Every structure is written in structure tokens, then in C-alpha cells.
Amino acid sequence: MKILIIEDEIELLLTISNYLIKENYICELAENLRKADEKLSIYEYDVILLDINLPDGNGLELLKTIKKHQIKSGVIIISAKNSLDDKINGLDLGADDYITKPFQLSELNSRIKAVLRRRQFDGTNILKFNEISLNTDSKSITVKGKEITFTKKEYELLLFFLINKNRVLTKEAIAEHLWGDNIDLADNFDFIYTHLNNIRKKIKKAGGTDYIKTIYGMGYKFTE
Amino acid sequence: MMKFLTKINRNYFILLTLILLLSSFGGYFIVQAIIVNETKESLLKKEVLIINQIRETGEIPTIYPIVEVKKIHRKTIEKPLFKKIHIKDELEDELEPFLEYSNKVKINDSYYLIKLRQSTFENKDLIIVLALTLFVLLSSAFGISFFISKKMNKTIWSDFEHNLQEIENFNLKENKNIYLLKSDIEEFNRLNKVIKNLTKKLKTDYLSLKEFTENASHEIQTPLSIVLLNLEEVLQQDLTKEIFKKIVSSINAIKRLSTLNQSLILLTKIENRQFIADKTISFNDLVKRKLQEFASLVETKKLNVEFHIEQDFVLKMNDQLAELLVNNLLSNAINHNIKGGKIQISIKKKTIKICNTGKTNSLTDETIFNRFASGNLKSYGLGLAIVKNICETHDLEIHYLKNEFHCFTINPKF
Numbered sequence: 001m002k003i004l005i006i007e008d009e010i011e012l013l014l015t016i017s018n019y020l021i022k023e024n025y026i027c028e029l030a031e032n033l034r035k036a037d038e039k040l041s042i043y044e045y046d047v048i049l050l051d052i053n054l055p056d057g058n059g060l061e062l063l064k065t066i067k068k069h070q071i072k073s074g075v076i077i078i079s080a081k082n083s084l085d086d087k088i089n090g091l092d093l094g095a096d097d098y099i100t101k102p103f104q105l106s107e108l109n110s111r112i113k114a115v116l117r118r119r120q121f122d123g124t125n126i127l128k129f130n131e132i133s134l135n136t137d138s139k140s141i142t143v144k145g146k147e148i149t150f151t152k153k154e155y156e157l158l159l160f161f162l163i164n165k166n167r168v169l170t171k172e173a174i175a176e177h178l179w180g181d182n183i184d185l186a187d188n189f190d191f192i193y194t195h196l197n198n199i200r201k202k203i204k205k206a207g208g209t210d211y212i213k214t215i216y217g218m219g220y221k222f223t224e
Numbered sequence: 225m226m227k228f229l230t231k232i233n234r235n236y237f238i239l240l241t242l243i244l245l246l247s248s249f250g251g252y253f254i255v256q257a258i259i260v261n262e263t264k265e266s267l268l269k270k271e272v273l274i275i276n277q278i279r280e281t282g283e284i285p286t287i288y289p290i291v292e293v294k295k296i297h298r299k300t301i302e303k304p305l306f307k308k309i310h311i312k313d314e315l316e317d318e319l320e321p322f323l324e325y326s327n328k329v330k331i332n333d334s335y336y337l338i339k340l341r342q343s344t345f346e347n348k349d350l351i352i353v354l355a356l357t358l359f360v361l362l363s364s365a366f367g368i369s370f371f372i373s374k375k376m377n378k379t380i381w382s383d384f385e386h387n388l389q390e391i392e393n394f395n396l397k398e399n400k401n402i403y404l405l406k407s408d409i410e411e412f413n414r415l416n417k418v419i420k421n422l423t424k425k426l427k428t429d430y431l432s433l434k435e436f437t438e439n440a441s442h443e444i445q446t447p448l449s450i451v452l453l454n455l456e457e458v459l460q461q462d463l464t465k466e467i468f469k470k471i472v473s474s475i476n477a478i479k480r481l482s483t484l485n486q487s488l489i490l491l492t493k494i495e496n497r498q499f500i501a502d503k504t505i506s507f508n509d510l511v512k513r514k515l516q517e518f519a520s521l522v523e524t525k526k527l528n529v530e531f532h533i534e535q536d537f538v539l540k541m542n543d544q545l546a547e548l549l550v551n552n553l554l555s556n557a558i559n560h561n562i563k564g565g566k567i568q569i570s571i572k573k574k575t576i577k578i579c580n581t582g583k584t585n586s587l588t589d590e591t592i593f594n595r596f597a598s599g600n601l602k603s604y605g606l607g608l609a610i611v612k613n614i615c616e617t618h619d620l621e622i623h624y625l626k627n628e629f630h631c632f633t634i635n636p637k638f
Contacts, residue, residue, distance in 0.1 A: 009446050015453045053442050080445035102449035102482050105456050153520065168459050170472050172479070179521050181483075191524050216465045218472045 001116065002026045004045040006036040006062070007078065008054050016049070019105045020112075033057045040066060045073050046119075047112055052079045052090070060089055067094040074115035078103075104173050106164040113163045127162045129222070131208050134162055143206035153178060154199050157192075161212065161222035170219045196220070229377050236373065240366045247362060252355040259347045260323070264306060267325040267340045274338060278331045289322065292339040296328065311341070320345050383407045391419060396430045397500055433496045437489045448482045487606040490548075491595075494613045499542035501618065507537040507550070507576055511569060514550045518558060526564045535573040539636075541618050549614045552607040553578050553632055560585075560630065568629065574636055579629035589624045 003025045007013040010031060017027040028043065030036035033056045040048075040062075048066060052059040059077065066075060077090040080101045087098045096115045099108060117125060117136050125137040131144045139155055141148050150158065160169070160177050171189050178192070200210045213221045226234070274285060274293065284293045289311050304327035310319040322341045329336050383405045394402050402423045404416040455475050463471070493499065515522070515529065522529055539546075557567045557580035565581035591597050593612035596605040615622045615634060625631045 009450065011450050012446065012453065015450065015457070019453075019457065080442040080449075101445040102452040102478065105453055153524070170459070170475060172472075172476055179524070180517075216468050218469060219459070 001046045002028070002043070003047045003049065003112070004028045004030065004036065004039060004043075005049045006030045006033075006054070006059065007049070007051040008032060009051075016105070016108070019109075023109060025112075033059070033062055036062060037065070040070060044070060047074045047076065047115055049076050049078055049108075049112075050095070052077060060093060063090065063093045063095060072119070074112075074119050076108075076111055076115060106160075106167055106169055106173055107177060110160055110163050110177065127159070129162055129165060129211065130224075132158075132162075132203065132211075134159060143203055143208040146206050148202050148206050150199070150202065151195075153191075154195050154202075157195050158199055161220075165222045168215055168219045168221045174220070229374070229381060232377065233370070233374055236370060240370060244359065244362050244366060248355055248359040251358040252351060255354045256347075256351050259351060260344075263323050263342050263344065263347065264325070267306075267323070267342055270340050271325065271327060271338055274340070275329060275331055278336065282332070284336075289341050292341075294337045294339075296335045296337050298328070298335060308344075309341075321348070380409065384412055387412075387416065387419075391423075394423060396427060396497070430496060433492065434498055437493050437496070437498070441486065441489050444485050445482060448478055448485075452478050452482075484606070487610065491606070491610055491613055494545065494610065494617055497617060499545050499617075501541045503541065503543040503546070505539050505541055505543060505546040507539070507546075508533055508571055510546060510550050511554075511571065511576075514547070514554055515569075518554055521555075521558050522567075525558060525561060527558065527561055527567055528565070529567045530569070532568070532570040534571065537571050537573065537576055539618070539620075545614045545618070549611055552611045556580075556607055556611075556632075557630075566629075576634045577631060579631040581628075582630050584626075587624070588626075592624045593622070 001024075003020055005013055005016055005020075005027060007016065007029075008031050013029050013031060017029055020027050028039055028045070030039055033054050036050075048070075050059045050063060050066075063075060063077070066073060075095045076097045076099060077087075077095045078099055078101060079087075079090075090098055096118065097111050099111055125135060127134045127136065132141070133143075134141050134155075136159070141150050141155065141158060156178055157174065160174065171192055174192050175189065196212060200212060204210055211222050211224065213223060215221055270291070274291065277283060277285060278293070284295070285291055286293055304325065307324045307326065309322050309324045311322050312318070313320045321344045323344050325338075325340045327338050329338060384407070387404045390402060390404060394400075402420065404420065407413055407416070452475060455471055455478070459468070459471050459475070511531070515531065554567075557578055560582045561567065561580050562582060566579075567581075568577075568579040570577045587597060593608050594605075595609040597608075611632075612622060614620075619637045620634050621637050622632060622634050625633065
């Protein structure tokens with residue numbers, strides 16, 4: 001999967017690209033509109049991460065060109081301003097998603113995967129981890145070939161884990177992913193715990209392994 | 225409230241009416257006094273003539289009721305006396321007013337009682353005519369001057385009226401300068417100068433604050449992102465419990481800082497009135513949509529939501545702020561609720577009421593909307609401050625009432 005990251009803050013650009021390279025994406029970087037324009041005229045990308053505030057112009061302008069010439073690319077807008085205007089304009093202009101700074105890498109990865117799934121770039125809609133497999137089309141989960149019924153939140157939580165496997169996820173990051181920014185985070189930790197226990201129980205009952213490791217009571221990691 | 229000109233004209237009118245009435249009445253009494261005096265003088269003159277006639281001819285003239293002379297035997301000489309009397313008119317069979325002069329005089333060693341009378345009936349008519357003339361003259365003079373001053377005021381104040389309109393239409397968000405008409409009246413020019421300086425100052429303040437909020441947002445969020453991403457990467461290493469804990473708490477602090485920064489900037493933007501109220505918002509639709517967005521949270525907390533609409537609450541306001549208003553109130557009702565609690569929402573033509581069950585707190589209507597006033601340690605206490613600010617900039621009132629439920633009621637100020 002090829003990703004173009006357009007972001008003027010070099011350090012941020014490098015941190016994001018290092019992470020995405022580790023996650024087996026091919027990354028190209030552009031720190032301003034001019035460079036991004038150059039790259040876009042030569043290569044095709046599966047996903048474009050687009051910062052709106054760029055030193056030589058507004059990212060939304062570039063979004064118009066992208067949508068004209070690279071219809072297949074998925075676009076995720078990155079904005080420092082939690083401005084609904086930018087969000088609505090961006091989505092109107094054809095962006096697939098919108099993420100506000102500061103964001104966490106696990107969340108960014110989850111959004112990129114969602115865009116790829118929606119655009120069917122992955123070729124497959126099945127996420128596999130040993131005996132567990134999750135179908136994003138039918139939103140179904142099978143363990144050792146046996147289908148298990150999950151609630152919506154349990155499904156979302158397992159999907160988040162599968163996308164961010166081998167990564168430590170804090171409770172806060174999980175709560176934010178499941179319920180959005182509007183919640184009193186601490187209040188919802190109990191709910192996460194309940195959902196997690198249900199997932200563990202259901203997988204074990206089907207003869208699967210519990211891959212969810214608790215880390216010092218503050219985070220979780222889905223790993224062998 | 226009335227217009228300046230109306231006020232001036234009204235005062236002017238009241239004053240003129242008073243002067244007019246007073247001078248008409250005054251005129252009436254003055255003229256009456258003069259005429260009575262004249263009548264008395266003419267009666268005294270007649271007396272002299274009659275006395276002379278009696279003295280020279282010995283004839284006693286009598287013309288009833290004007291002249292009545294009687295011989296009397298009394299020797300006392302009393303003072304002459306004027307008296308108002310009524311005498312029956314034989315022809316018209318009515319009582320008529322007369323001024324009577326009576327005197328006892330000694331002529332050629334005889335005593336006479338002389339009574340002279342003059343009808344004052346005609347006098348009364350004269351007085352009324354005179355007073356009326358005065359009234360008509362004065363009122364037409366006043367009327368004309370009133371009309372002229374009104375016209376004059378209108379032309380004098382027309383520039384002012386124009387400038388006032390210009391000021392009313394002045395909008396900081398439009399990059400337009402205020403244009404005021406010059407006047408040949410010193411006070412108006414002074415006022416114009418003051419207004420021009422004020423708007424100039426307002427504009428620079430508005431723009432610098434706007435620029436600050438825009439910069440502050442971008443310039444602060446970007447380094448925060450770098451810190452957050454780096455900490456998240458560090459978190460992936462093999463860490464001891466102690467370090468892990470420190471990093472998680474740092475991550476949470478950074479997020480908190482970022483939320484605070486965004487909320488404070490938002491408050492500043494609302495106070496700076498950077499949002500244009502250009503959309504007609506149906507709160508019915510908005511609340512319905514927001515409830516859908518919050519459905520998973522509501523479900524998780526097993527809350528029972530009652531939504532009652534009597535009539536839609538429609539308001540012209542900024543769509544982002546309307547969304548934020550409902551968002552913050554609903555998330556407040558959810559976050560401060562108890563598991564299995566209730567939320568009651570009712571919308572009427574001029575009221576939105578959102579009530580929720582929840583734990584008791586020490587906050588009141590006065591304190592709950594304050595910045596950083598928070599019922600529990602985990603929330604930042606800015607959500608309701610933002611709600612209050614949005615209400616204030618849209619001429620809405622919001623009140624908090626605590627009984628069995630925690631209730632927030634919004635209604636228009638007027």
C-alpha cells in the first residue's frame with residue numbers, strides 16, 4: 001500500500017512515516033503544496049494524508065486537484081484546528097475521513113485501514129490472526145472456522161486490536177476510539193473491561209487463545 | 225422608548241398647550257377685569273349726571289331697571305356699593321346679570337337713594353370673543369412654529385439618522401470601513417470622530433484576537449502532536465511498570481492540555497463573535513441527529529431517554545455553535561448520569577429543556593457555568609462554560625435547576 005503524507009512539520013512527518021513503514025506501508029513525504037503537487041502528478045497513491053495548514057497554501061485546494069486526477073486515492077485530512085468548517089468542507093470535497101491533531105498512531109492506522117477497506121484496496125476484507133478471522137464485509141468473526149456472535153462494540157474493539165496488533169493501546173485510546181471525543185473517559189473504563197472480558201470468554205469458549213494481554217493495568221496489547 | 229424627535233416634539237407640544245391654556249384663561253380674566261372697571265366708571269359718571277339733574281331741576285329720573293332714584297328719610301350716609309345682581313327680563317322671561325351701583329346722597333337738603341344698573345350680559349359675550357380670538361391667534365402662532373421646528377429638526381437630524389443606520393449595519397466580520405456623513409453641527413462631528421476611533425480600535429482588536437486564536441490553535445496543536453506520537457512510540461518498548469505509568473500519565477496530560485487549549489480558543493472565538501449566525505436551526509432535527517450520534521454511549525450506560533416535542537424550537541444561529549450547544553448539553557447529561565439513569569428532553573416553541581438523573585453536586589445556577597467549575601475531578605469544566613457563552617452571544621438564557629433531576633432550560637431572553 002502506497003501512502004503520501006503531506007505535512008509541513010518535519011518531525012511529525014518523520015514520526016508518522018516511520019510508524020507506517022513499520023506497518024508495511026510504502027511512504028512518500030511532502031512538506032509543502034508544491035512538492036505534494038509534483039508527487040501527485042507522477043505517482044499514484046492508495047491513501048493520502050493531507051494536512052490543511054501548509055506554508056504555501058491551503059490543503060483543501062490540493063484536495064480539489066486530487067479528486068480530479070487521482071479518483072482512486074483515499075484522502076484523510078489532518079487538521080490542527082478542530083474546526084467543523086474544515087471538516088465539512090473537506091468531506092464535501094471528497095475526503096474520506098478527518099482526523100484532528102493531536103491524534104494517536106493507533107487511531108490513524110485504524111482510520112487508514114478503514115479507508116482502504118471502503119475503497120477495496122486490500123483485495124481482501126478478511127483480517128486474520130492465527131485461528132481468529134474477522135470479515136469486515138459481513139462484520140462476522142470466526143474462531144477455528146466457527147462463527148461467534150459479537151455485539152457491535154465487541155466487534156469494533158476486536159477490529160481495533162487486530163489492526164493494531166502487537167501494539168500497546170491505552171485504555172484512553174480504546175475508549176476514544178469506541179465512543180468518540182465527547183465522553184468522560186474514566187467513566188467508560190468499566191465498559192471497556194466488560195467488553196474485553198466478553199471477547200475473551202467468547203474466544204476461549206470457541207477453543208481459541210486469549211491474545212489480549214493486560215499491561216500493568218493501564219493498557220492492552222493483542223499479541224502472541 | 226421613543227424617538228428623540230418625538231420626545232422633543234411631545235415636550236414642546238405639552239409646553240405649548242399649557243402656555244396656551246394659561247394665557248387664554250389669563251386673558252379672559254384680565255379682559256373681564258378691565259370691562260368691569262369700565263362699567264363701574266361709566267356708572268359713576270352717570271351718577272354725577274343724575275345728581276346734577278336733580279340738583280338743577282328737582283326732577284327724579286327713573287328708567288327701570290337702569291336708573292332708580294328714591295327719596296329717603298334716613299340721614300346716615302353710607303358708602304357707595306357695587307353689587308352683582310340678577311333681574312328678571314320681562315320680555316324674555318329670564319334672569320339677566322347686572323352690575324348694580326347704589327349710593328345714598330344728599331342733594332338740596334334731601335336724601336336720595338340712587339341705584340344705577342348696567343347689564344353685563346353683552347360684556348360676557350365680548351369677553352368670550354376676545355378670549356377666543358386670543359386663543360386662535362396664539363394657537364396658530366404656536367402651530368406654525370411647532371411645524372417649522374419639526375421640519376427643521378428633521379433636516380438637522382437626518383444626517384444623524386443616516387450615521388446611526390451606518391453604525392447599526394457595521395459588522396466586524398465584513399472588512400468594510402464605517403462611512404459617516406459630515407455635519408455642520410459641532411456635537412455631531414465630535415460624535416462621529418469618537419465613533420470612527422472606536423470602530424477602528426474594535427477592528428484591530430477583533431483582527432488581532434482572531435489571528436491569535438488561529439495561530440494559537442495551529443502552533444500549539446502541532447508540537448503537542450509530536451510529543452504525543454513520540455510518547456506513544458516509547459510506550460511500545462519493553463518498559464518497567466513505573467516508566468510505563470509515567471508515560472501513560474504524560475500521554476493523558478498532553479491530551480488534556482490539547483483539549484483545554486482547543487476549548488479556551490473556542491471560548492475566545494465565541495466571545496470575539498467570530499461565528500456568523502446565518503443558518504436557521506431546527507432544534508428538533510438537531511437534537512434527534514445528536515441523539516443518534518450518542519446512541520452507543522446511551523446504550524452503554526443503559527440510559528432511558530425520553531424525548532418530547534410540543535413544537536419545534538427554531539432559531540437563526542451559527543450551525544457549528546448550535547451543534548456544539550446540543551452536543552455539550554447532551555454529553556453533559558450522559559457523562560454525569562448514573563448507570564441505568566434517565567434523560568428527559570422536551571422542546572417547546574420557546575424552550576429547550578434537558579434533564580438528567582445524576583449524583584448530587586455542590587454547583588448552583590450561578591456557579592455551574594463558570595470556567596473550570598466541575599462537579600467531578602475527571603471533567604475539565606469547560607463544556608458548560610462554552611454552552612453559556614453560546615447562549616449569551618445568541619440572546620438566549622440558560623438556567624440550571626437541581627431537584628430530583630439536574631435540569632438545563634434554554635429560552636430566548638425577551
